[in-house]
Each structure stands twice: as C-alpha cells, then as structure tokens.
Amino acid sequence: MSKQIGIEVSIACAEAAGLCDVDVVAAYPITPQTHIVEHLSEMVADGHLDAEFVPVESEHSAMSACIGSSAAGARTFTSTCSQGYALMSELCYIAASLRLPIVMAVANRALSAPINIWNDHADLMYARDTGWIQIIAENGQEVVDLTIQAFRMGEDPNVSFPVQVNLDGFTLSHMIEPLTIPDKADVDKYLPPYRPKLRLDPANPVTFGAVGMPDIYTEARKAQDEAFKNSLPYIEKAWDEFGKQFGRYYKPVETYKTEGAETIIISMGSISQTAMTAVDMMRAEGKKVGLTRIRLFRPFPAEALFAAIKGAKNVIVLDRVTSFAGGHVSGPVALEVKSILYDRKHHPKLRNFLVGLGGRDVTDQNFMEMVDQVAASKDDGVPVAYEFINVRE
Amino acid sequence: MAKETGFMSWKKLNFGIAITNPGNAAELKTGDWRSMRPETNKEKCTKCAQCYIYCPDMVYSKDAEGYYIQNYYYCKGCGICAHECPVDAITMIQEVD
Ligand code: SF4
Ligand code: SF4
Numbered sequence: 313m314s315k316q317i318g319i320e321v322s323i324a325c326a327e328a329a330g331l332c333d334v335d336v337v338a339a340y341p342i343t344p345q346t347h348i349v350e351h352l353s354e355m356v357a358d359g360h361l362d363a364e365f366v367p368v369e370s371e372h373s374a375m376s377a378c379i380g381s382s383a384a385g386a387r388t389f390t391s392t393c394s395q396g397y398a399l400m401s402e403l404c405y406i407a408a409s410l411r412l413p414i415v416m417a418v419a420n421r422a423l424s425a426p427i428n429i430w431n432d433h434a435d436l437m438y439a440r441d442t443g444w445i446q447i448i449a450e451n452g453q454e455v456v457d458l459t460i461q462a463f464r465m466g467e468d469p470n471v472s473f474p475v476q477v478n479l480d481g482f483t484l485s486h487m488i489e490p491l492t493i494p495d496k497a498d499v500d501k502y503l504p505p506y507r508p509k510l511r512l513d514p515a516n517p518v519t520f521g522a523v524g525m526p527d528i529y530t531e532a533r534k535a536q537d538e539a540f541k542n543s544l545p546y547i548e549k550a551w552d553e554f555g556k557q558f559g560r561y562y563k564p565v566e567t568y569k570t571e572g573a574e575t576i577i578i579s580m581g582s583i584s585q586t587a588m589t590a591v592d593m594m595r596a597e598g599k600k601v602g603l604t605r606i607r608l609f610r611p612f613p614a615e616a617l618f619a620a621i622k623g624a625k626n627v628i629v630l631d632r633v634t635s636f637a638g639g640h641v642s643g644p645v646a647l648e649v650k651s652i653l654y655d656r657k658h659h660p661k662l663r664n665f666l667v668g669l670g671g672r673d674v675t676d677q678n679f680m681e682m683v684d685q686v687a688a689s690k691d692d693g694v695p696v697a698y699e700f701i702n703v704r705e
Numbered sequence: 706m707a708k709e710t711g712f713m714s715w716k717k718l719n720f721g722i723a724i725t726n727p728g729n730a731a732e733l734k735t736g737d738w739r740s741m742r743p744e745t746n747k748e749k750c751t752k753c754a755q756c757y758i759y760c761p762d763m764v765y766s767k768d769a770e771g772y773y774i775q776n777y778y779y780c781k782g783c784g785i786c787a788h789e790c791p792v793d794a795i796t797m798i799q800e801v802d
Binding site: 409410472530 | 714715716718720723724725727
C-alpha cells in the first residue's frame with residue numbers, strides 16, 4: 313500500500329531513489345540540493361538502503377564515479393545544481409554519449425555571479441545540449457514520481473540515456489507537502505532490474521570512451537542523435553505505464569484550460585502552479601487564457617507542443633535564465649518555440665519574458681500583466697526578443 | 706594484421722561507441738602523420754632497448770640478432786626514441802613526397 317505522509321520534497325526525492333534500489337550514490341552537497349544527498353547518506357549509513365554511498369570531493373568526481381559505476385552495470389543516482397552542475401558538466405556529455413542511464417536530481421538554482429543560491433533555470437539550460445533527458449517537476453508529488461520514472465525511462469534498452477529530474481530549488485526542494493510515497497512492491501513491479509546492453513566486465517572486456525578521430529566522430533554523433541530522437545516514444549511509454557499502475561498520468565507537454573484560449577502561456581516547473589491560479593482568475597474575468605507546461609525539455613517534444621499551442625493568437629513564453637545572446641534573440645525556451653512555429657509557417661504573436669531570476673517571485677499578478685500587455689501590444693514588425701519582468705528601473 | 710581503419714556507417718557503430726574487440730588499437734595506422742622517420746645505425750646500437758621502452762606507439766620489436774627495428778605503420782615521427790637513445794644511434798630523417 314502506498315502511504316500519504318507530510319514530508320520535505322528533498323527527503324521524498326531521496327526516498328524515491330531508495331525505493332528504486334539504487335546501487336551507487338556518488339554526490340557532493342550543494343545548496344539547495346543538500347537534503348537529498350544527506351538523506352541518502354543517512355539511509356545507507358542506517359542500513360535502510362543497501363547501496364554504496366561515495367562521498368566524493370567535488371561534483372566533477374561525483375559524475376566521474378557515477379560514470380564508472382553505471383558502466384559497471386550499477387543503478388546510479390546523484391544530485392547537484394548550479395555551480396556544482398557547472399563543475400561536473402564536462403563529464404555529463406560523456407555519460408550521455410556512453411549511453412549510461414544515470415539519474416540525477418537537479419534542485420534548480422541560479423548561476424553566479426552574483427552568488428545566488430535561489431531558484432531559476434540556469435543549470436537546466438546549461439545542461440540542455442549534453443544529451444541528457446530533461447524532465448521537470450511542478451510539485452512535490454511529481455518529484456517523487458519523476459524520480460522513479462527516470463530510472464525506468466533511462467534504463468529502457470531503447471533509450472539508455474541519463475536522465476535529469478529538475479525540481480525548483482527551495483520552492484520545491486524545501487517544501488513540506490503531503491505526498492504519496494508508493495509501495496516498494498509496486499515500484500519493483502514498475503521498474504525491472506537494470507540490464508545494461510554492455511558493461512565493464514572482466515569476463516567480456518570492452519572499452520568505453522575511446523578516442524574518435526575525424527573519420528568516425530561525425531558518425532558517432534549521428535548515431536547518438538538518432539538514438540536520442542528515437543527515445544521519445546519510450547519516454548512516453550514509461551509515463552503511460554506509470555499512469556496505468558499508479559493512477560498519476562504524465563505527458564511531455566501538459567495543458568491547462570487551453571480549449572478555445574486566445575492567449576497561451578508556456579511555462580516550466582513550479583511557477584506553472586502559480587500560472588494555473590492566474591489562468592483561473594483570468595478565466596473568471598472572461599479572458600480566454602490557457603497554460604501549456606513543458607514537462608520534457610530534452611528530447612524536445614516539438615509535435616506535442618505545436619499541437620498544444622497552434623490555436624492561439626498570442627503565445628507568451630517564460631524563460632527563467634539570462635542567456636546573454638546580445639539582446640536580439642530570445643531566451644532558450646522561446647527559441648525552441650519560435651523554431652517549431654517557423655517550420656510550420658504558423659506565426660502567432662509571441663512574447664518572451666524573463667522571469668523568476670535568482671529566486672525572484674513570480675506572482676499571479678505578473679501573469680495577468682503579461683497577458684494584458686501582449687493582448688494590447690501591436691505586432692508592428694519591430695522585433696522584441698524578450699523583456700525582463702519585475703526589474704526595477 | 707593491421708589494416709586501414711575508421712570508415713564505417715553510423716548505423717554500424719557499437720552501442721555507446723564502445724569497443725568490443727579489445728586490442729584493436731593495433732589496427733590503427735598512426736604512421737601516416739609522420740614527417741620525420743627514425744633510422745637506427747646498427748654500428749652504434751648497443752641493443753639496450755631504450756627505444757623499445759620509450760616509443761609510445763609500439764613501433765619497435767626485437768629482430769633475430771637482438772636489434773630493435775621499426776615498424777613504420779605505427780611510427781608517428783615524434784622523435785622520442787632518437788632523444789632517448791643513450792648512444793645517439795637513432796637519427797630522424799626528413800620524409801620526402
Ligand atoms: S619516432 Fe616516436 S613513434 Fe616513431 S619509433 Fe620513435 S618513438 Fe616511436
Ligand atoms: S635505444 Fe639506441 S642503443 Fe638502445 S636499442 Fe635503441 S637504438 Fe639501440
């Protein structure tokens with residue numbers, strides 16, 4: 313029987329990894345991810361989890377250890393964020409290219425400078441080209457569910473890629489919520505043991521991560537790109553089967569009141585919950601506003617996103633990162649949206665807002681202002697790449 | 706033995722670009738990077754094997770008389786052997802063509 317308990321989301325994330333019988337956890341603490349790693353280390357020390365906990369000296373070493381253990385066939389978990397992610401990022405590319413289904417919870421946090429331990433999506437976007445699957449939670453329950461699903465989708469032999477479970481730092485990681493923790497037997501039923509196609513095995517020696525010279529590098533990248541592209545249906549399958557078994561359904565793109573919406577907001581992560589409240593308030597005023605939430609950022613669900621927004625006259629895309637592209641192109645989420653609209657020759661009025669940077673609140677009022685601003689704005693052919701919201705002049 | 710390597714379709718690559726036939730570096734031709742070629746003067750050579758030990762690409766092997774001879778399929782012309790030879794028996798010669 314699953315049980316519902318009041319629990320901090322970070323602790324629940326660690327418990328979820330424990331329910332998946334992880335073999336190895338190699339991690340280095342960094343705010344606001346610390347409680348996840350601390351709790352896993354306690355679980356191992358107290359004998360509640362039969363796993364190897366490797367207290368490494370840096371995030372670079374954390375991912376190095378994870379690559380080694382995953383390559384040896386061990387189910388491997390780690391967690392980091394922000395500067396810690398930046399330090400380990402070199403290895404993250406390698407984990408993906410070697411097709412190692414490591415699961416990593418990222419308690420999303422801003423990147424320095426200024427030093428800022430609060431939430432935005434700088435680390436999520438830092439990771440977007442590494443070849444990891446990136447899934448994004450909106451609330452504590454989703455953190456639990458996505459952590460379990462991450463092992464299932466990553467380890468599917470048709471996928472075999474590492475998975476980042478993104479949860480907003482503090483706004484999710486440090487919340488105490490009533491959460492349903494699945495029963496171990498149910499998780500065992502959902503998640504078969506990890507059976508890698510290839511692993512480091514003295515009886516059958518293989519080499520992972522050899523040099524690839526110009527005569528093979530392009531082919532290696534093409535093979536990885538195809539495999540990543542083809543992983544989408546299996547990611548969806550992991551979600552469908554979770555839904556059937558646990559009654560909580562997930563999709564690459566999720567919509568809220570988009571039926572007949574003239575304006576659709578596109579968001580990711582926990583601010584989507586505020587956005588839903590704002591949508592309810594605007595709908596009550598008779599404004600035709602809906603919300604589309606991107607749950608899967610990599611591989612990018614272009615078809616599903618297009619289907620979700622194609623009826624809208626106005627599209628508002630939220631980015632929670634500054635990408636310093638020089639001011640004349642949009643933020644990373646808006647770039648993806650524009651790219652799929654361009655390809656389909658469908659051009660709603662689109663505005664890109666930079667919100668919630670370094671822990672700045674995004675309120676229901678902010679959403680209403682954005683919607684009104686876009687509705688009132690003239691599409692006069694002068695490009696507006698993006699605008700900061702909530703910035704003091 | 707050694708053959709030209711590297712040209713294959715992306716569809717034929719191993720999962721995770723792993724190498725499943727260990728030791729296949731022996732097939733990799735590193736001898737086509739070379740601009741200088743080491744040649745050994747047997748009059749000077751004392752058969753000490755320093756060239757064999759220091760060569761990063763396993764170019765040297767011992768012949769019947771105990772001299773260390775080069776397999777130019779692998780020699781990339783780095784000059785380490787010539788530098789290390791204690792009696793200066795190895796000279797780096799400019800490759801032409
Ligand atoms: S030049 Fe370099 S590669 Fe060639 S034989 Fe000497 S040490 Fe080996
Ligand atoms: S290092 Fe010089 S002396 Fe020694 S075996 Fe090689 S060529 Fe001969």
